[in-house]
Amino acid sequence: MNTKIYFALFYFLTIFQINSNLLAEEKYKELDRVVAIVEKEVITEVELKKSIEKVLKMSKEKDIAEAQYQELVKANVLDKLIHKSLIEQYAAQSGYTVDQKKVDKFIAQIAKKNELSIDKLKENIASEGIKFSEFLDNIRYELLLKQIKNKEISTKINISDFEIDSQLRKNAVQNPDIFNLSHILIKNSEAASLSEIEANNKKSIKVYEILLSNKNFEKVAQEYSDDSTAKSGGNIGWKKEQELPQLFIDEIAKINEGEITKPFKSPSGFHILKINEKKGIKKKKILIKQTKLRHIIIKQNEITPEKEILKRLERFKNLIIDGSKNFEDLAKEYSEDGSAADGGNLGWVSPGTTLPLFESTYDSLDINEISDPINTPLGWHILQVTERRENDLTDESFKYSAKVQLIKQKTELIFKDWIKQLRDQSFIEIRIIQD
Numbered sequence: 001m002n003t004k005i006y007f008a009l010f011y012f013l014t015i016f017q018i019n020s021n022l023l024a025e026e027k028y029k030e031l032d033r034v035v036a037i038v039e040k041e042v043i044t045e046v047e048l049k050k051s052i053e054k055v056l057k058m059s060k061e062k063d064i065a066e067a068q069y070q071e072l073v074k075a076n077v078l079d080k081l082i083h084k085s086l087i088e089q090y091a092a093q094s095g096y097t098v099d100q101k102k103v104d105k106f107i108a109q110i111a112k113k114n115e116l117s118i119d120k121l122k123e124n125i126a127s128e129g130i131k132f133s134e135f136l137d138n139i140r141y142e143l144l145l146k147q148i149k150n151k152e153i154s155t156k157i158n159i160s161d162f163e164i165d166s167q168l169r170k171n172a173v174q175n176p177d178i179f180n181l182s183h184i185l186i187k188n189s190e191a192a193s194l195s196e197i198e199a200n201n202k203k204s205i206k207v208y209e210i211l212l213s214n215k216n217f218e219k220v221a222q223e224y225s226d227d228s229t230a231k232s233g234g235n236i237g238w239k240k241e242q243e244l245p246q247l248f249i250d251e252i253a254k255i256n257e258g259e260i261t262k263p264f265k266s267p268s269g270f271h272i273l274k275i276n277e278k279k280g281i282k283k284k285k286i287l288i289k290q291t292k293l294r295h296i297i298i299k300q301n302e303i304t305p306e307k308e309i310l311k312r313l314e315r316f317k318n319l320i321i322d323g324s325k326n327f328e329d330l331a332k333e334y335s336e337d338g339s340a341a342d343g344g345n346l347g348w349v350s351p352g353t354t355l356p357l358f359e360s361t362y363d364s365l366d367i368n369e370i371s372d373p374i375n376t377p378l379g380w381h382i383l384q385v386t387e388r389r390e391n392d393l394t395d396e397s398f399k400y401s402a403k404v405q406l407i408k409q410k411t412e413l414i415f416k417d418w419i420k421q422l423r424d425q426s427f428i429e430i431r432i433i434q435d
Contacts, residue, residue, distance in 0.1 A: 013199035037429040038085040051077045065293045098143045154411045167402040181236040187226035187269040204263035204270035286397050292387035293343035296335045299379035313373040
């Protein structure tokens with residue numbers, strides 16, 4: 001080979017190799033360029049840019065110049081990435097974890113809520129330009145964050161009854177109940193006699209019974225109502241609570257949408273109301289079956305054998321049945337727990353609040369019936385049901401919802417201070433970002 005050609009080729013290959021190495025190194029540096037150090041972790045420029053691109057795709061403030069908006073997004077995104085790194089490192093140090101089962105369960109809930117299969121959900125996520133692995137990472141982080149907020153903040157928050165009542169009033173003002181009502185009036189004359197009032201009362205009951213037989217409210221109102229709305233089928237339109245007499249408010253509080261009130265009396269006569277439609281905070285009536293119980297318990301030990309305990313409890317049961325002794329006196333004298341002083345009274349119990357064997361036993365008893373002896377980890381018992389009722393927990397449910405609402409509000413406020421404190425206590429170095 002010609003010597004000049006050989007050296008020229010060698011020179012070209014050497015320069016090409018050097019330039020390739022320089023380009024690879026430059027690309028490597030770009031990929032690994034650190035924009036922030038957060039304790040033991042780093043945030044790279046590529047990571048930041050990807051996050052910024054996602055935010056810019058999702059939203060754009062029209063009233064802000066492009067360059068200014070991008071700077072705001074960059075600052076906010078970097079803050080969130082720093083917080084995410086801090087929280088994940090704090091979780092690892094404190095033993096907080098989110099296992100794959102929880103993530104899978106959450107994914108299944110999302111799919112079910114949107115009436116999609118898991119595969120279809122993945123397709124939809126991919127169509128938005130999001131990798132499913134990134135979607136899973138985000139869910140895992142949100143579940144981790146929720147767990148930390150709950151254990152570090154929410155469980156330590158106390159909410160007073162006063163705060164709950166204030167929140168309920170606030171909710172009522174923000175979402176007032178508005179009713180579309182229909183009305184039937186059986187009117188008393190101004191100087192109505194007792195016999196006329198009694199006749200009108202009977203008439204209102206008759207009208208109520210007609211309505212209960214699935215008769216059309218409008219037609220019944222047109223035929224029987226003495227109100228000025230009778231011709232229009234009794235409809236009085238949309239009314240806010242404050243626009244209604246207190247007597248009306250009290251009665252419609254007892255019924256749900258589509259139902260009618262029982263006849264009720266006012267100075268003008270007898271009324272029947274129907275809620276055609278309701279807007280505002282919807283109250284779903286919650287009724288729970290409760291049982292009032294008492295028991296006698298004898299705890300098994302090395303001294304008292306099981307046969308002796310069963311024999312004693314059977315004797316107690318027979319004494320109560322034949323009237324020789326009453327349950328309360330025997331409980332006070334022989335029962336071996338704190339309820340003894342109150343005659344074995346356990347108060348009102350709700351489903352799911354006692355041991356399954358306990359619950360299945362008292363469910364099978366009639367009022368005042370006494371059970372055979374049953375064995376639980378606490379000891380040997382005989383039970384007696386003294387009362388049953390359906391308890392309306394609607395108001396308690398609303399109070400609980402208001403309490404949860406307040407806890408969430410306070411948690412978010414406290415979390416801002418919590419993350420600031422965590423940030424202040426951590427080593428964070430933000431480096432200059434070159435565009």
